[in-house]
Amino acid sequence: MTVRKLQQKRGWAFALGVAIVKPLLLLTTRRDWRGGENIPATGGFILVLNHISHLDPFMAAHIVYDHGRMPRYLAKSGLFKNKLLGFFLRSAGQIPVERLSKNAAGAYDAAVAAVRAGECVVVYPEGTITRDPAGWPMVGKSGAARIALETGCPVVPVGQWGAQALLAPYAKKPDLFPPKPIRMAVGAPIDLSDLAAQPRSAATIAQATDRIMTAIKGLVEDVRGEPAPAELFDPKKAGVNEIGNPHRKNIPGEDPT
Structure with missing residues (x-):
């Protein structure tokens, strides 16, 4: 595994x-990282990963930091409502996004600016923890594709598995011991060059999104050592809520995230 020193x-x-x-991560996890050399040493890029646990941002930060880069996230806006936490997140360069809202455009603009400034922007294209019953990647949102087509930056895919054993989706308490194996495979940048030259139509963005999710799915197959379903799980078709805990009813006025 190639490890680089942080220059920023x-x-x-x-x-x-x-x-x-x-x-804490060194104490509670055992890391199996592959392909870290695919994380660019310099320049702006997007890192795209499958989403399986609320601990995912920590896992992504760990592998990115140990390869010499600092991550910036598109983080759900609910985290910023607490004044202290919001101050900390903004000080760390994180970007609030209001999911399923027209106000998400502000997060898009901030992400584009960060990439153009040479930063690493981490995006979970699914937008939330996967609803697939077996934990496989589900259909993706268009945000990562739109940022990539606008900036022409590298899109680096990552497939990961193991964080859900440390903290199951929507669980209140982690299972810290024994330490959990965390497998992460970083792929080569996804080629979107042919799409970047095309008009930014819904069809073009959908193609780019499909390539991103296909690359992530292939890497998840590698780290899990088994084939994924032929089609990505679609929560809309399955009648499952796209955000919030799918196993409980949301309370009126409560943040579902």
């Missing part, structure tokens, strides 16, 4: 987060 200035918030979180 971390800032107080990111430095504090590393000091607290990294020792």
